[in-house]
Amino acid sequence: MPRTRAMNPELHRQYREILLGLGENPDREGLQDTPQRAAKAMQYLCHGYAQNLKEVVNGALFASDNDEMVMVKDVELYSLCEHHLLPFIGKAHVAYIPTGKVLGLSKVARIVDMYARRLQIQENLTRQIAEAIQQVTDAAGVAVVIEAQHMCMMMRGVEKQNSSMVTSVMLGAFRDSARTRDEFLKLIGRSN
Template sequence: MATNNKQHAHSDVWPEAFDGHPVGRYERQDLYCPEATAAIERHVREILRWIGEDPDREGLQRTPERVAMAFQYLTQGYHQDPRAILESALFEEDYNEMILVKDIQIYSLCEHHLLPFFGKAHVAYIPNRKIVGLSKIPRVVDVFARRLQVQERLTIQIRDALESVLQPLGVAVVIEAQHLCMMMRGVEKQHAVTTTSAMSGAFLKEATRAEFMRLINGG
């Protein structure tokens, strides 16, 4: 069985013998755990059998390994620290106007059916003498998206992470997404888009909220 020999930071879920970087230090890596890969492979083989497939036929022989690696990649946000990401690029700046990063692509897994949902996030904040490197905002979005999620919780987690570290005058997050659990199964509505929002501080004021909505809608 082939496994990736990269290491992963220790967590309560992953084996203690599996050494990695200390919690709180941010460094972008794609990390895999050999023990997790082997365990997931075994279960995927059983799933293939139970749905009526032969896991030993040519097209499926490496599928359990591929699924194991894919699920670790798609859920790597459990082992990443959004606070460390934000704190790695904080700067003092006398700027107190809205900063908006919009159309951030998101891909996540619905925790109810383990099917993807995907779309875009729009994230804005009004600084209170602290700004963060712009690339860190999409990275924080990815940290929370790469976990088993519901869209409502994902929206709030992004807002709260920025609020906690930056302590800004306000934060606004809007996510627009399509859910394969609605498109491929269930009601099978192909064009339904779900929009969620979470706001704090200055964005609770109608004028500021209206400006944010106008900007994300291209106004």
């Protein structure tokens, strides 16, 4: 389980106030423990705030002569929209071109999680992941594509059930070279 901060009693109290504001009785049987559970769940869903890049990578950089694309595809992600506090759920595709060192495979997924487990918009999440991979690896290029469905668009508002959002950030060789970018997009199934 990821490291989280100690339970915040103020957060618990505020969830109780939300129930009252909705016209509910937080003392009824089904809701008696809800404020505490909701506070605990929100802290878990936002545990990325308790993490930093150095701790997540934990020295898992390894010397390598490889100078070809390294990709981790279909990394599940779960985040909360900072505008409505509703989930968005999807997957990230992350690639980089090493320049003397490679990152431990699980660390890519952990970097995705660290930023996803914060209040976010997908556009910023995509950039944060790309810049973190670049910072850690000093890669010749980094590419990140995120595909996600947003509950704020599905459960409320326009209520479009089959819509999804795709964002991308291309740095270095992925931005400068159409050939490199096309190879990445083909490998993730976004190009012919």
